[in-house]
Amino acid sequence: MSFKRLGGLIAQKKNPTVAGLDPRLDHLPPDLRGQVGRDGSLESAAGAILAFNKGLIDALADVVPAVKPQLACYEAFGLPGLAALRETMVYAASKGLYVIADAKRGDIGSTAKAYADAFLGETIVGGSAHRPFPADCMTVNPYLGSEGVLPFVERCRKYSRAVFVLAKTSNASAGELQDRDVEGAPLYRRVAELAAAWGPEYVGLVVGATYPEQLEELRRALPQTFFLIPGYGAQGGGADDVAPGFGPGGARAIVNSSRAISCAWQKSGLPWQEAARAEALRMRDELRQTLKL
Amino acid sequence: MSFKRLGGLIAQKKNPTVAGLDPRLDHLPPDLRGQVGRDGSLESAAGAILAFNKGLIDALADVVPAVKPQLACYEAFGLPGLAALRETMVYAASKGLYVIADAKRGDIGSTAKAYADAFLGETIVGGSAHRPFPADCMTVNPYLGSEGVLPFVERCRKYSRAVFVLAKTSNASAGELQDRDVEGAPLYRRVAELAAAWGPEYVGLVVGATYPEQLEELRRALPQTFFLIPGYGAQGGGADDVAPGFGPGGARAIVNSSRAISCAWQKSGLPWQEAARAEALRMRDELRQTLKL
Numbered sequence: 001m002s003f004k005r006l007g008g009l010i011a012q013k014k015n016p017t018v019a020g021l022d023p024r025l026d027h028l029p030p031d032l033r034g035q036v037g038r039d040g041s042l043e044s045a046a047g048a049i050l051a052f053n054k055g056l057i058d059a060l061a062d063v064v065p066a067v068k069p070q071l072a073c074y075e076a077f078g079l080p081g082l083a084a085l086r087e088t089m090v091y092a093a094s095k096g097l098y099v100i101a102d103a104k105r106g107d108i109g110s111t112a113k114a115y116a117d118a119f120l121g122e123t124i125v126g127g128s129a130h131r132p133f134p135a136d137c138m139t140v141n142p143y144l145g146s147e148g149v150l151p152f153v154e155r156c157r158k159y160s161r162a163v164f165v166l167a168k169t170s171n172a173s174a175g176e177l178q179d180r181d182v183e184g185a186p187l188y189r190r191v192a193e194l195a196a197a198w199g200p201e202y203v204g205l206v207v208g209a210t211y212p213e214q215l216e217e218l219r220r221a222l223p224q225t226f227f228l229i230p231g232y233g234a235q236g237g238g239a240d241d242v243a244p245g246f247g248p249g250g251a252r253a254i255v256n257s258s259r260a261i262s263c264a265w266q267k268s269g270l271p272w273q274e275a276a277r278a279e280a281l282r283m284r285d286e287l288r289q290t291l292k293l
Numbered sequence: 294m295s296f297k298r299l300g301g302l303i304a305q306k307k308n309p310t311v312a313g314l315d316p317r318l319d320h321l322p323p324d325l326r327g328q329v330g331r332d333g334s335l336e337s338a339a340g341a342i343l344a345f346n347k348g349l350i351d352a353l354a355d356v357v358p359a360v361k362p363q364l365a366c367y368e369a370f371g372l373p374g375l376a377a378l379r380e381t382m383v384y385a386a387s388k389g390l391y392v393i394a395d396a397k398r399g400d401i402g403s404t405a406k407a408y409a410d411a412f413l414g415e416t417i418v419g420g421s422a423h424r425p426f427p428a429d430c431m432t433v434n435p436y437l438g439s440e441g442v443l444p445f446v447e448r449c450r451k452y453s454r455a456v457f458v459l460a461k462t463s464n465a466s467a468g469e470l471q472d473r474d475v476e477g478a479p480l481y482r483r484v485a486e487l488a489a490a491w492g493p494e495y496v497g498l499v500v501g502a503t504y505p506e507q508l509e510e511l512r513r514a515l516p517q518t519f520f521l522i523p524g525y526g527a528q529g530g531g532a533d534d535v536a537p538g539f540g541p542g543g544a545r546a547i548v549n550s551s552r553a554i555s556c557a558w559q560k561s562g563l564p565w566q567e568a569a570r571a572e573a574l575r576m577r578d579e580l581r582q583t584l585k586l
Binding site: 112 | 315317318329331332333334335337338363365366368369371372375376379397398399400401402404405407408410411412416418419420421423425426434435436437438439440441459462463464465466467468469470471473474475476480483484487
């Protein structure tokens, strides 16, 4: 049961929150922004991003069970950015946090296998095993069907990891394809059916807080499946919106908040680590109250 | 017209082939494999992969117009693998080749923007512009709808680049979602309709050689759209299978071959660079004959 560790951490901290680590230069608080760009290098930007992430992890490690770095925000800073991603993953794991790589990868079978090695499995070189980007879990795009997802599931089985497959994403245009009627049910339901067949032990679903009705519908249809719920906070969803995604006793879902936590300093006037911690505590308490945890 | 440069290179070389650079350790010829793994490091593996790619580029640069590195194969070797990817991209560009990053990225709007910066645009740090992973073109997954694709299109407009959106992929399970009936037409047709709305100047489609009927149907429906056709060669498609994807005079499509070219040495008995070149020439001549170029 590969969501077991995540479920255990959520229960232990009584907090189904994952803090998104989606750094951008304009998210950096003034003291870190000052470190960027003196030489205009990607290295200086990546260094400030890593310092920001480590500071957030320090401030949040006893409050939240998990962090979710968004791959795009690191790829945009090239090799130094990806080095900062890797260090962030290692640092978060060293603090006992569950690491979800928000990579949304998906490809034909042999290629999906390589992505699974990169994030969930191992790469063997001359008898030595390496973990290129060490995550506990990652997000996967279902568009290529079973062949594009099962190589991830195989790694999940072998290494006790998990994936969240995109069903109904949190963005405004999500429905352009995902809501279209596919032989009597929306596309996101067809993805959910596939995910159920791939196995709820290892395969969860991404369902946006911005679509609470669909969240409730999918929870009814898949009582055993773990949900990753983005769209809380800066994207507009609140605790009432995410509540339908949870199972009995507040189990089987985790809610992401990125900017609302990491950029809390922009609104609160507190120093940035204190501001992030205060917002994470506020969100935790709101979820505890709404979900009766 | 952002496919103009690719179209020009295809016409100049009379060859609508893109050579896939999808390296794996067991693809390396013996002289390069010997360089890997003495220390079991990712660096030694990535070094051999880069030498392999550069050798292939040297052997193919006057024959093919484009190369397509598959991101997963580099991510699986971590930071050294991604450094090899970057150097491969720069080296290919220095030889006049068009570089298609097979990344299959796709995310909500603000994140898609960061991916577009990483591969097609620029990242600005303190007034300095950087190109993290310099590609001319990349593949994009449409599952998140317009919001997930338009940030790429915006970069294409600004920097004269292009994207190929996944419509009907080459793998066996492609149809599990892509062939499902969506209000009277298969899902891949709905993606094609969106792609047409996003604009054929910048947005092409991925359509597998392994599904020649769908290739013909999509060509009829979208006469102006550029197609990237994977699945030729090792995946089973031949020149007759890809022909329906081309427009009049052999225009508006490019056919990918990866292992059949890069691993030609495994079958031919020739030294690996000669073997790759011989297979690329064979494929070119077969396409020229079938398409009457």
